Amino acid sequence: MIESTKKPGSTVLVIFGASGDLSQRKLVPALYNLMLDSWLPDNFAMIGVSHHDRTTDDLREILKDGVSKYSRRDFRGNGDWERLSSSITYYKADFTNPESYKGLAEELDAYDEKWGTKANRIFYLSVSPQFIEPIAQNINTSGIANSIENSRIVVEKPFGRDYDSAEHLNKKLREHFKESQIYRIDHYLGKETVQNIMAFRFANTIFEPLWNRNYIDSVQITVAETVGVEHRGNYYDKSGALRDMIQNHLLQLLCMVAMEPPITYEADEIQNRKVDVLHSVRPFSTDEKVQEDTVRGQYFEGVVEGETIEGYRDAKGTAEESNTETYAAMKVYLDNWRWKDVPFYLRTGKSMPEKNTSITIQFKPVSHKLFPSEATTNLPNLLTINIQPSMGVKLCMQAKKPGLKMSLNKVGMTFDYDDAFTEATPEAYETLLLDVMQGDSTLFMRADQVEAAWKIVMPILNYWENNKEKEFPNYAAGSWGPQKADDLLERDGRSWLNV
Numbered sequence: 108m109i110e111s112t113k114k115p116g117s118t119v120l121v122i123f124g125a126s127g128d129l130s131q132r133k134l135v136p137a138l139y140n141l142m143l144d145s146w147l148p149d150n151f152a153m154i155g156v157s158h159h160d161r162t163t164d165d166l167r168e169i170l171k172d173g174v175s176k177y178s179r180r181d182f183r184g185n186g187d188w189e190r191l192s193s194s195i196t197y198y199k200a201d202f203t204n205p206e207s208y209k210g211l212a213e214e215l216d217a218y219d220e221k222w223g224t225k226a227n228r229i230f231y232l233s234v235s236p237q238f239i240e241p242i243a244q245n246i247n248t249s250g251i252a253n254s255i256e257n258s259r260i261v262v263e264k265p266f267g268r269d270y271d272s273a274e275h276l277n278k279k280l281r282e283h284f285k286e287s288q289i290y291r292i293d294h295y296l297g298k299e300t301v302q303n304i305m306a307f308r309f310a311n312t313i314f315e316p317l318w319n320r321n322y323i324d325s326v327q328i329t330v331a332e333t334v335g336v337e338h339r340g341n342y343y344d345k346s347g348a349l350r351d352m353i354q355n356h357l358l359q360l361l362c363m364v365a366m367e368p369p370i371t372y373e374a375d376e377i378q379n380r381k382v383d384v385l386h387s388v389r390p391f392s393t394d395e396k397v398q399e400d401t402v403r404g405q406y407f408e409g410v411v412e413g414e415t416i417e418g419y420r421d422a423k424g425t426a427e428e429s430n431t432e433t434y435a436a437m438k439v440y441l442d443n444w445r446w447k448d449v450p451f452y453l454r455t456g457k458s459m460p461e462k463n464t465s466i467t468i469q470f471k472p473v474s475h476k477l478f479p480s481e482a483t484t485n486l487p488n489l490l491t492i493n494i495q496p497s498m499g500v501k502l503c504m505q506a507k508k509p510g511l512k513m514s515l516n517k518v519g520m521t522f523d524y525d526d527a528f529t530e531a532t533p534e535a536y537e538t539l540l541l542d543v544m545q546g547d548s549t550l551f552m553r554a555d556q557v558e559a560a561w562k563i564v565m566p567i568l569n570y571w572e573n574n575k576e577k578e579f580p581n582y583a584a585g586s587w588g589p590q591k592a593d594d595l596l597e598r599d600g601r602s603w604l605n606v
């Protein structure tokens with residue numbers, strides 16, 4: 108495990124695609140907050156690479172705008188931004204042109220010379236997927252990744268668009284970098300409340316003995332977003348909820364909640380336990396299984412949080428007869444000792460009535476009914492891990508309602524981040540960028556993890572692509588998704604717990 112309280116050593120962060128949306132909305136605001144919290148190395152520089160004619164001042168202005176709009180801390184005009192921006196320079200290059208990398212090499216060497224040390228070189232690929240291969244190759248052939256220990260490459264999602272392309276990309280990356288140098292981002296893993304799942308499960312005595320098929324009836328994982336496809340129609344219409352959310356974020360949440368206890372808090376050990384979960388997912392082995400246990404949806408015009416949202420097919424960049432799902436739900440089983448016959452229900456959707464990312468564990472009913480049925484609400488114990496926007500854990504149980512008769516009522520025990528902690532919550536990208544600088548890959552995706560996750564969704568992707576959904580669009584923006592998603596649970600005598 109990496110010493111997490113230590114400031115990283117001298118670092119040059121090269122962001123390919125520095126003028127793009129991700130860089131403005133997430134990466135540079137994260138650097139800004141790391142700087143304010145004194146986490147940036149004493150010797151730090153950022154080189155922003157993209158292809159339009161720009162000066163360093165132009166890039167700084169673009170990024171300043173991003174920080175002022177998106178930083179979790181208010182933008183303060185007291186010289187803080189200038190402290191960060193003075194370490195940012197612009198480098199104009201065509202990603203695909205090997206010649207462009209010569210000047211970059213000179214700039215990187217100049218920092219080593221100035222600081223009198225071999226600085227960490229982090230190559231952050233905030234670029235469209237088709238550029239990953241040529242950039243990795245050009246970094247390698249130009250020799251700018253100067254050593255295995257000091258050089259790291261960070262790759263954004265989407266990591267491939269199916270199993271074959273992800274496997275190919277892994278192979279190509281490994282032609283140029285060692286696995287220990289490759290940091291595949293899934294920003295959900297950087298979220299404070301997602302990291303807390305490990306603490307919650309493995310730093311407390313009371314939950315783990317119950318965390319299995321003997322006590323748990325079922326698990327629900329929900330990632331509901333109020334936003335629709337917005338300006339990302341071009342990307343999203345070729346992706347859909349299964350690729351965009353389930354293959355990565357939801358399967359990672361599944362891993363966190365279902366994994367066996369790791370022996371040590373080491374990156375490889377934790378990733379091994381997560382891969383075990385993915386390998387244990389019962390395959391969707393036939394088209395009938397896909398039809399039975401999965402549901403897809405696409406929203407039509409509706410009202411979300413009081414605002415009318417146009418239908419998905421009317422959004423810019425989407426096809427008129429688009430077959431792309433904006434909602435996906437499924438039931439999966441894990442064929443292993445701990446979870447045999449416990450269903451895990453996963454769902455995610457855009458244009459839902461509320462933003463809610465949560466995991467709910469439904470416990471089995473008590474083994475013997477002691478109280479007369481009119482006295483009890485018959486509600487099972489529920490443990491909800493709220494990931495966002497509300498952050499915390501809530502346990503629902505039954506208690507005697509005060510009064511002269513024995514009557515039970517549902518009550519809750521709540522741990523809320525806002526009440527429990529005074530510390531601010533860092534954004535996921537702050538955690539992840541700091542981890543890359545410190546060389547800690549615990550919260551990143553290993554090659555086999557990504558491939559195992561693709562393997563799970565491939566039969567669904569194939570079936571959905573080859574069989575157009577005739578009922579699309581099939582849920583109103585602002586509703587909880589298609590009726591069939593409710594039916595999926597109703598068949599099992601359960602229902603979605605919109606808590």
Ligand SMILES: NC(=O)C1=CN([C@@H]2O[C@H](COP(=O)(O)OP(=O)(O)OC[C@H]3O[C@@H](n4cnc5c(N)ncnc54)[C@H](OP(=O)(O)O)[C@@H]3O)[C@@H](O)[C@H]2O)C=CC1
Pocket residue numbers: 123124125126127128129130132156157158159200201202203232233234235236263264265
């Ligand atoms: N935006 C987001 O919220 C999220 C994005 N991602 C992923 O991050 C990656 C980047 O996304 P995003 O920032 O939105 O993309 P953008 O399209 O906004 O930015 C692309 C960047 O690449 C540069 N660029 C494009 N072609 C070339 C080229 N041939 N040579 C040099 N520079 C080039 C552009 O430079 P210029 O300005 O000069 O044109 C720009 O800086 C994608 O893989 C995306 O899927 C992942 C999660 C969320």
Ligand SMILES: O=C1O[C@H](COP(=O)(O)O)[C@@H](O)[C@H](O)[C@H]1O
Pocket residue numbers: 264332351352
């Ligand atoms: O990766 C993605 O995640 C966002 C949701 O992220 P969150 O941190 O706001 O929960 C999603 O909107 C986007 O479509 C997807 O590409």
